[in-house]
Amino acid sequence: MPRHNREPGLLPRPLAVLGALALAAGTAAAVRLLPADAAPPPRPPAARPSATPVPTPLPERAAGFVRFVDTAREPAFDLPAQARRTGVRRYALGHLVAGGDGCSPRWSGPQHADWTLTADHTPDPEADHPPDPEDGHLGDPEDDRTTHSEPGDDRTGARVPEGPAEPGDRGRGGLLDPARNPVAGRIGELRALGGEVAPVFGGPGGQELAATCTKPGGLAAAYRRVVGAFDAAAVDFEVRDSADRAAVLRRARAIHALQRVRRLKVSFTLRLRRDGLAPGDVAMLRATQEAGAEVGTVNLLAPLEPRGTRGARLGLVAASMRAAAGQVARAQRLAEPGAAWRRLALTPVLAGAGDLSAHDARTLAGYAARHGLAWLSLRGVIPDPHVSRILWRGSP
Numbered sequence: 001m002p003r004h005n006r007e008p009g010l011l012p013r014p015l016a017v018l019g020a021l022a023l024a025a026g027t028a029a030a031v032r033l034l035p036a037d038a039a040p041p042p043r044p045p046a047a048r049p050s051a052t053p054v055p056t057p058l059p060e061r062a063a064g065f066v067r068f069v070d071t072a073r074e075p076a077f078d079l080p081a082q083a084r085r086t087g088v089r090r091y092a093l094g095h096l097v098a099g100g101d102g103c104s105p106r107w108s109g110p111q112h113a114d115w116t117l118t119a120d121h122t123p124d125p126e127a128d129h130p131p132d133p134e135d136g137h138l139g140d141p142e143d144d145r146t147t148h149s150e151p152g153d154d155r156t157g158a159r160v161p162e163g164p165a166e167p168g169d170r171g172r173g174g175l176l177d178p179a180r181n182p183v184a185g186r187i188g189e190l191r192a193l194g195g196e197v198a199p200v201f202g203g204p205g206g207q208e209l210a211a212t213c214t215k216p217g218g219l220a221a222a223y224r225r226v227v228g229a230f231d232a233a234a235v236d237f238e239v240r241d242s243a244d245r246a247a248v249l250r251r252a253r254a255i256h257a258l259q260r261v262r263r264l265k266v267s268f269t270l271r272l273r274r275d276g277l278a279p280g281d282v283a284m285l286r287a288t289q290e291a292g293a294e295v296g297t298v299n300l301l302a303p304l305e306p307r308g309t310r311g312a313r314l315g316l317v318a319a320s321m322r323a324a325a326g327q328v329a330r331a332q333r334l335a336e337p338g339a340a341w342r343r344l345a346l347t348p349v350l351a352g353a354g355d356l357s358a359h360d361a362r363t364l365a366g367y368a369a370r371h372g373l374a375w376l377s378l379r380g381v382i383p384d385p386h387v388s389r390i391l392w393r394g395s396p
Contacts, residue, residue: 072109097206108205252291276323
């Protein structure tokens with residue numbers, strides 16, 4: 001038989017078949033020798049397409065804005081109208097100071113009933129003839145309808161403690177008399193819109209009650225009178241008597257006594273210096289806390305440096321706030337120093353309308369959101385409306 005011709009360099013077919021069988025057997029034996037949990041070799045990571053969107057962080061929570069109203073300087077300020085126009089729902093009304101006997105709270109400013117009012121704030125025609133509490137009928141400020149009131153209601157829509165009202169709380173010349181303070185006389189209308197008000201004790205228009213009311217129990221009764229008259233959920237103290245240790249302790253004990261019988265948020269307004277708080281203010285906060293009073297917020301009045309001051313003006317405020325946060329944490333013995341930021345509020349004090357630009361306002365709003373400040377506010381000269389609107393946007 002003729003032999004098949006094969007190309008040079010190739011193995012004969014029988015040898016090639018035997019070699020293939022040997023290779024398959026060797027591979028099977030090697031596989032059987034591998035551990036049971038052996039994993040296949042890792043694959044190279046798949047390349048992500050460049051168009052994949054990057055997740056964005058959640059927006060920071062904006063700090064609310066609290067509008068401060070000096071009722072002596074702005075007697076025609078219309079709380080409900082401003083709330084509708086600006087969206088701001090939280091207001092601080094000042095200032096309540098010591099009256100003639102030292103223990104009677106009164107509004108600072110003119111103490112008579114002939115306020116000069118603008119056309120958009122007309123005195124209530126019934127203000128000079130307050131209704132008899134016994135008849136159970138009070139005027140509704142929202143639509144002038146006469147409705148049946150519940151015990152403790154008054155003309156402002158606030159709630160007062162049931163039982164005999166303390167002298168001066170109601171009627172002509174009292175804390176709630178619209179003729180005496182027309183701004184406070186519209187608190188009820190503001191609350192109907194979901195707003196709230198915190199009375200402010202102390203300030204530049206007189207002495208804070210703690211400095212003058214030394215009768216045993218008299219100071220607590222004076223604070224209770226204001227809180228009950230306005231059914232206040234929060235009050236503020238603009239403290240200027242930190243060096244008077246007796247006044248500091250009287251105020252702390254009176255606040256503690258009030259907080260034991262009702263839920264009441266308390267804030268202290270203090271001046272912010274370049275190095276933070278004054279040593280006397282730090283000692284006052286510590287003594288107040290040791291007396292059992294709970295001061296939830298420290299509102300810092302921060303005068304802005306004039307334009308052209310060397311260094312960033314808001315940067316100086318930030319450095320002062322950082323120092324104050326550490327002082328508050330130590331004075332109130334907070335377990336976490338960072339928790340002090342939530343207890344701080346910032347109130348720049350403006351000397352001129354141009355002291356705060358729109359850029360400054362956005363910087364302040366961002367700073368307050370990043371640090372979780374309790375609120376922002378303003379004092380002094382009112383800035384341009386577009387600047388104010390940037391701060392109002394953080395209002396609840």
